[in-house]
Amino acid sequence: MGKEITNRSEDYSQWYLDIVKKAGLADNSAVRGCMVIKPYGYAIWENMKAELDRMFKESGHVNAYFPLFIPKSFLSREADHVEGFAKECAVVTHHRLMNNPDGAGVVVDPEAKLEEELIVRPTSETIIWNTYRDWIQSYRDLPLLINQWANVVRWEMRTRPFLRTAEFLWQEGHTAHATREEAVREAHLIHDIYATFAEDFIGMPVLKGRKSENERFAGADDTLTIEALMQDARALQAGTSHFLGQNFAKAFDVRYLGEDNQEDFVWATSWGVSTRLVGGLIMTHSDDDGLVLPPRLAPTQVIIVPIPKPAPEITEVAEKIMAACRGLGIRIDLDTDMKKRPGFKFAEYEMKGVPVRLGIGKRDLESNQVEVARRDTKEKTSVPLEGIAHYLKDLLDEIQDNLFQKAQDFRAEKTTYVDDFNTFEEVIREKGGFVYAHWDGTKETELEIKDRTKATLRLIPLEDDNETGKCVLTGQPSERRVVFAKAY
RNA sequence: CGGGGUGUAGCGCAGCUCGGUAGCGCGCGUCGUUCGGGACGACGAGGUCGUAGGUUCAAAUCCUAUCACCCCGACCA
Numbered sequence: 001m002g003k004e005i006t007n008r009s010e011d012y013s014q015w016y017l018d019i020v021k022k023a024g025l026a027d028n029s030a031v032r033g034c035m036v037i038k039p040y041g042y043a044i045w046e047n048m049k050a051e052l053d054r055m056f057k058e059s060g061h062v063n064a065y066f067p068l069f070i071p072k073s074f075l076s077r078e079a080d081h082v083e084g085f086a087k088e089c090a091v092v093t094h095h096r097l098m099n100n101p102d103g104a105g106v107v108v109d110p111e112a113k114l115e116e117e118l119i120v121r122p123t124s125e126t127i128i129w130n131t132y133r134d135w136i137q138s139y140r141d142l143p144l145l146i147n148q149w150a151n152v153v154r155w156e157m158r159t160r161p162f163l164r165t166a167e168f169l170w171q172e173g174h175t176a177h178a179t180r181e182e183a184v185r186e187a188h189l190i191h192d193i194y195a196t197f198a199e200d201f202i203g204m205p206v207l208k209g210r211k212s213e214n215e216r217f218a219g220a221d222d223t224l225t226i227e228a229l230m231q232d233a234r235a236l237q238a239g240t241s242h243f244l245g246q247n248f249a250k251a252f253d254v255r256y257l258g259e260d261n262q263e264d265f266v267w268a269t270s271w272g273v274s275t276r277l278v279g280g281l282i283m284t285h286s287d288d289d290g291l292v293l294p295p296r297l298a299p300t301q302v303i304i305v306p307i308p309k310p311a312p313e314i315t316e317v318a319e320k321i322m323a324a325c326r327g328l329g330i331r332i333d334l335d336t337d338m339k340k341r342p343g344f345k346f347a348e349y350e351m352k353g354v355p356v357r358l359g360i361g362k363r364d365l366e367s368n369q370v371e372v373a374r375r376d377t378k379e380k381t382s383v384p385l386e387g388i389a390h391y392l393k394d395l396l397d398e399i400q401d402n403l404f405q406k407a408q409d410f411r412a413e414k415t416t417y418v419d420d421f422n423t424f425e426e427v428i429r430e431k432g433g434f435v436y437a438h439w440d441g442t443k444e445t446e447l448e449i450k451d452r453t454k455a456t457l458r459l460i461p462l463e464d465d466n467e468t469g470k471c472v473l474t475g476q477p478s479e480r481r482v483v484f485a486k487a488y
Numbered sequence: 489c490g491g492g493g494u495g496u497a498g499c500g501c502a503g504c505u506c507g508g509u510a511g512c513g514c515g516c517g518u519c520g521u522u523c524g525g526g527a528c529g530a531c532g533a534g535g536u537c538g539u540a541g542g543u544u545c546a547a548a549u550c551c552u553a554u555c556a557c558c559c560c561g562a563c564c565a
Binding site for chain 2 (some may be wrong): 031276
């Protein structure tokens with residue numbers, strides 16, 4: 001008891017907060033809008049990070065680190081960019097405190113005002129492109145394929161753990177290329193990596209497409225996005241990859257001399273995913289009993305619970321199982337807590353979403369078996385000790401597949417094709433999910449739809465299904481269906 | 489920034505209307521009995537009542553100011 005979580009059907013948003021709290025992923029902090037990521041939550045992020053980092057490096061990228069602070073003037077170099085971020089910047093104005101002359105505490109020393117204010121980076125395009133100017137002279141310096149793991153700050157009005165926090169952790173890739181084609185290719189490559197990661201590791205199916213001009217990243221010529229559907233039938237933007245054209249090269253005067261001795265501005269991309277992915281993971285798989293982790297990202301994949309409590313003869317068997325499992329790369333642990341009772345532990349590991357639990361008690365020892373409990377289906381079976389490691393390896397794969405499949409089925413169920421506006425409004429209001437509809441391509445229509453239904457244009461699919469039609473709102477001709485949804 | 493609400497033990501709350509020197513549940517510690525789905529008993533530790541003023545013999549309670557946080561909107565990875 002005392003660990004009850006709100007049912008999804010009652011209050012989805014409270015359910016989410018309960019999971020974050022009770023699974024020990026994050027706490028609110030003393031700082032408005034900023035969370036403390038607890039060890040268990042951070043371990044999930046570390047696993048994500050490790051895999052993404054591997055994927056970036058395999059595709060030729062290297063890591064570097066740029067400053068947390070950006071001179072205010074840098075931000076305003078690119079007009080669209082500053083417009084997009086100006087309203088949510090944390091600004092450093094002074095560099096020193098002093099004892100309060102009126103009494104206790106310290107105050108900002110007015111003498112220590114900075115000549116130029118510093119902005120805590122909301123994203124690093126400006127400081128990086130200012131640096132790239134010095135690094136790039138010739139086509140031989142290109143491409144420059146750099147990624148940074150960092151924290152950024154965006155002073156959001158309303159925050160939610162992982163989904164939207166004032167400070168968040170992310171990676172931001174910033175690449176420089178000699179040609180437009182190469183930069184476009186890079187943006188698509190990363191887009192593919194993001195989609196692969198989301199589906200194969202988080203087990204979160206995503207739609208791939210491009211953003212409308214209105215939803216595009218501030219300063220980009222083209223924004224590619226992956227969009228996932230959460231269990232409350234709302235969309236989550238899970239990662240974006242931008243083709244920046246020559247916008248930042250022009251703003252920071254980054255030119256290179258080509259093989260043909262012609263000078264030109266450099267072409268750019270930038271791309272990022274954040275700790276928001278942890279929020280997406282939670283909302284994709286978890287249930288009313290707590291977190292459900294996809295095995296590939298679970299800090300602990302298998303937990304052994306001695307029944308009724310740790311004892312030498314149980315530990316001996318557990319050690320053998322663990323050695324065999326670790327040999328196959330399975331992350332497995334033994335619960336050695338003497339105080340808590342088994343029932344409590346079962347509930348606790350379910351809350352934490354550990355994919356598989358092994359129960360070992362006297363009757364298992366006698367029959368040379370263990371009890372195997374899956375978190376995803378709640379099924380329990382007795383499995384012979386002989387060959388248990390391979391059994392578990394296969395089971396973890398099966399759970400990973402099952403979670404992905406379930407999420408895919410859910411998305412399919414919540415995907416609707418709509419051809420008239422009444423139905424559109426009704427589907428958005430009653431059913432939610434992704435709505436494929438025709439759109440006349442104008443910003444006005446997009447905004448009016450948002451205004452009337454709260455649904456936003458999530459993406460324009462990349463592949464043309466060659467189905468022309470009429471805009472669901474205006475009846476004007478449309479070349480393809482686009483995807484609308486209510487989003488986080 | 490608009491509208492609503494809350495600050496009392498680690499967490500969740502009662503007490504405030506009608507001032508009298510702080511209580512309940514969970515959690516925490518010790519011991520014992522338990523232990524195959526969130527155990528039980530006994531004893532115990534723990535609170536400048538958000539902060540600063542004021543009224544009063546006396547303030548968690550009344551008054552003033554202030555800060556913080558939460559919820560609903562507008563902004564957003």
